[in-house]
Amino acid sequence: MHRVYGVLGIKAKMANWNADFTGRPKSTSGGEIYGSDKALKYPMKKMWESAGKKVMYIKTWKNDKDKLTPNQLNERFVKLFVDDVDTEKKEKDVLKKMKSQDVLKNLFECIDIKNFGATFAQEGHNTSITGAVQFGQGFNKFEDTNVEIQDILSPFTDSKAEEKSGKEASQSTLGTKITVDEAHYFYGFSINPRNYDEYKEILGDTFEGYTRQDYEEFKKASLVSATAFSTNSKFGCENEFALFVECKDDACYLPDLSDYVRFDSEQRSVDLSEVESLIKNKAAKVEVYYNPFKMDINTSFDTYNIFTKEKF
Numbered sequence: 001m002h003r004v005y006g007v008l009g010i011k012a013k014m015a016n017w018n019a020d021f022t023g024r025p026k027s028t029s030g031g032e033i034y035g036s037d038k039a040l041k042y043p044m045k046k047m048w049e050s051a052g053k054k055v056m057y058i059k060t061w062k063n064d065k066d067k068l069t070p071n072q073l074n075e076r077f078v079k080l081f082v083d084d085v086d087t088e089k090k091e092k093d094v095l096k097k098m099k100s101q102d103v104l105k106n107l108f109e110c111i112d113i114k115n116f117g118a119t120f121a122q123e124g125h126n127t128s129i130t131g132a133v134q135f136g137q138g139f140n141k142f143e144d145t146n147v148e149i150q151d152i153l154s155p156f157t158d159s160k161a162e163e164k165s166g167k168e169a170s171q172s173t174l175g176t177k178i179t180v181d182e183a184h185y186f187y188g189f190s191i192n193p194r195n196y197d198e199y200k201e202i203l204g205d206t207f208e209g210y211t212r213q214d215y216e217e218f219k220k221a222s223l224v225s226a227t228a229f230s231t232n233s234k235f236g237c238e239n240e241f242a243l244f245v246e247c248k249d250d251a252c253y254l255p256d257l258s259d260y261v262r263f264d265s266e267q268r269s270v271d272l273s274e275v276e277s278l279i280k281n282k283a284a285k286v287e288v289y290y291n292p293f294k295m296d297i298n299t300s301f302d303t304y305n306i307f308t309k310e311k312f
Contacts, residue, residue: 001212002247002284004191005254007261009241009270010035010138010226011294012183014148017237023178025147033145035185037135041116043229044221048111053217054080056110057118074122081106096124103127105203114210115218117195132195132210133218136256138187141263150177184240184268188258191215194250219244223289223306239306240291241270248284269296276300 010017018026018039027033042058049055060071060079071079074095082094095103103125107113117131152175193210200207227238243257260278262271270290276299279286289306290297297303303312 001193001210001215002250003193003252003254004215004247005245005257005279006189007241007243007258008040008138008187008189008222008239009290010040010185010187011238011240011291012180012185013236014179014181015234015236016179017183017185017234019178023176025178025180025183033140033180033183035138035140035187037137037187040135040138040187040226041112043225043234044115044218045112047221047225047228048217053111054109055112056080056107057112057116073120077103077106077122080110095122098125100125100127101202104199105207108199108203108207111214111217114214129199130195132193132214133189133191136188136258138185139258140183140185141261141265142182142184143265145183146181148179148181150179151175152177179236184263186241186258186261186263188256190254191218223309238291240295242287242289242306243272243275243301244285244287245275245279245283246285247282252282254279254282267296268294269298272297272299272301 016023016025018035020026025033026036026039045055045058049058056076060076061068062071062075078094103120104127107118107120107127107129110118112118113129113131115131115133117129118127120127120129154173154175156173191210196207196209200209223239223242225239226234229237243261245254245257247254255278257275257278260272260274262274263269264271272288286301288297288299288301288303289309290303291306292312304310305312
């Protein structure tokens with residue numbers, strides 16, 4: 001397959017798609033709200049993990065001396081690929097005894113690495129894989145987004161405050177929940193299957209590189225993973241738009257297409273006229289998925305219902 005370019009749209013209504021360390025929606029120094037690529041990749045990883053696929057870069061836990069702590073990278077690798085590790089010592093040494101070619105082969109069995117790449121910093125196997133799929137930052141195109149702060153009353157008193165004051169607390173603590181009233185994030189992405197050509201020589205005929213099947217798995221997650229990922233702060237976040245542009249040859253180089261998507265905040269509509277002019281005579285196939293109940297589309301491309309996948 002050839003390169004693929006596209007845009008993914010995420011809607012947030014009374015939700016917080018991507019918070020910074022203060023709990024507020026992530027924003028630039030100029031106050032422009034955006035979501036990081038990590039915020040988009042995480043629901044995809046959780047969806048793949050729930051489907052029973054191997055996912056390397058996701059937090060998992062272990063019982064360490066009766067305390068729950070996150071697994072180290074080597075421990076996660078062993079958990080996924082080694083069945084006969086019984087002792088802590090063997091777990092630490094197992095990677096050192098493996099051939100680098102075998103480690104690399106195992107890494108490419110993980111669907112998140114096959115798509116997004118990896119930095120695998122382990123003694124004897126320090127390697128970096130540039131992913132076939134690359135995301136930009138998802139900027140909010142809605143013009144009237146407001147940040148909402150809700151006070152939340154906890155049912156418990158603050159034990160740390162009691163220890164500090166030396167007095168028994170008589171009131172339960174207050175917390176906050178920070179959301180946006182409405183935001184529409186648009187992420188540009190590109191897929192370059194040629195990123196893995198060098199690994200075909202290393203791994204031999206058993207490694208096919210980035211395949212059409214890999215792309216279809218990515219596409220499936222791109223359309224539903226945010227909608228499926230319902231945590232307290234993410235409830236209200238959903239996939240509402242997706243554009244996939246499959247190039248007709250390798251001489252197809254496109255910029256970040258999200259810059260050319262025009263969003264009308266009053267009408268909640270998307271205009272793809274500029275995208276159509278940009279990719280003229282370069283695309284073999286173009287698909288647009290959107291939420292027909294909450295959004296209008298101005299385009300001559302083939303359009304589909306993002307929920308049912310039926311063509312309009």
